[in-house]
Amino acid sequence: MNYPSKRNVFNLLILLLLTGTLIALIGTATKDREDGILLHFFDVGQGDATLIETPQNQKILIDGGPNDSVVSKLDKRIPFYQKRLDVVILTHPHADHLAGLIKVLDSFKVKEVYLTGVIYTTPEYFRFLEVIKEKNITTHAVFDGDYLDFGDGIKLNFLFPQKSLQGQKVDNLNNSSIVAKLTWGEKSALFTGDLEKEAQLQLLNSGIKAELLKISHHCSNDAVSETFLKKVDPKYSIIFVGKDNMFGHPTASCLNALKSTEVFRTDYNGDINFLMTKEKISHLN
Ligand SMILES: [Zn+2]
Known part of the structure; x- marks a missing residue:
């Protein structure tokens, strides 16, 4: 034997x-x-980077922050054997939202990129568009009325810009930001890019009510229109802001406007994680 x-x-x-x-x-x-949608607001310093993970494992990245740190944050959430993102959304091409996305496109297999198509002439934006071309990634210039359907009743509706900005020059890039609302059942989260007060007023009739609001423009003085905030009526506010940043963000007046909400800030909280189901939105750490 x-x-x-x-x-x-x-x-x-x-x-x-x-x-x-x-x-x-x-x-x-x-x-x-399997439990719901995960929302990760990454601490990437003075800039924005949000990862949404659906129950069916679709991965949506909204903005990439000012540097490559978003890649290591994504590596913790996306296993090495997947290395893919279904959707990347660039709200507007300022460096604090864009720069990290260049390395993201290099490191992950990205299926589709959504942007406004606005004209902006910085080396970072040229490089971003160049990588998209090199990698043959499908892009969509979106505006109000466009949406993404992730199945199970989960939808991401684009609410702003109100008309196509493809090939357009704008005076204030912040006010060209993509605003998108994620909805599942009774619950919603609103992502605002850097859209400033005056432009927020154009959204008052767009069904913006949401339990979670990503605060615009790092909670600067022009970040929160009180009329807009009243309409959104959020329970949670998320502020992307770098520790000791040179802009003095978040400002006292912005924080004061948010006092009826529970405020989370990347400079204090680090990465901020939420779980969203059809019935509730809850903070995870
Ligand atoms: Zn910004």
Whole structure:
């Protein structure tokens, strides 16, 4: 009779151990998502980067922050054997929303990019558009009325800009920002880019009510129109802001406007994570 050698037993144990680890890894990577939509507001310094993960594991990145730090944040959420993003949205091409996306397009397989198509002439934006071309990534210039359907009743509706800005020059790039509303059942989250007060007033009749509001423009003085805030009526406010930033963000008047909401800030809280279901939105850490 042939008995397994010590070496074979050892190899078998290693194999079992590796299989177990792999199953555990895949389990952890997919477990949270079955419970709902995950919203991650990454601490990338003075800039914006939001990752949305749907229960069906679609991954949507809104803006990429001012540097490459978004890539290591994404690496923690996206297993090495996937390395893909379904949707990348650039709200507007200012560097604090754009710069990190160049490395993202290089490091991840990105299916589609959504932007406004506005004209802006900085080296970063040229490079971003160049990488899109090199990698043959499908792009869509979006405006009010366009939407993405992620199944299960989960929708991302684009509310702003109100008309196509493709090939247009604008005076104030902040006010060209894509505004998008994520809805599932009774719950919504509103993402505003850097849209300033005056432009927010154009959205008052756009069904903007949302339990979670990503505050515009790093909570500067022009970030929150009180009329707009009243219409959104958020329970939670999220502020992307760098520690000791040179702009003095968030300003006292902006924070004061948000006092009826529960405020989360990337400079204090680091990465901010929320879970969204059809019935509730809750903070995770
Ligand atoms: Zn910004």
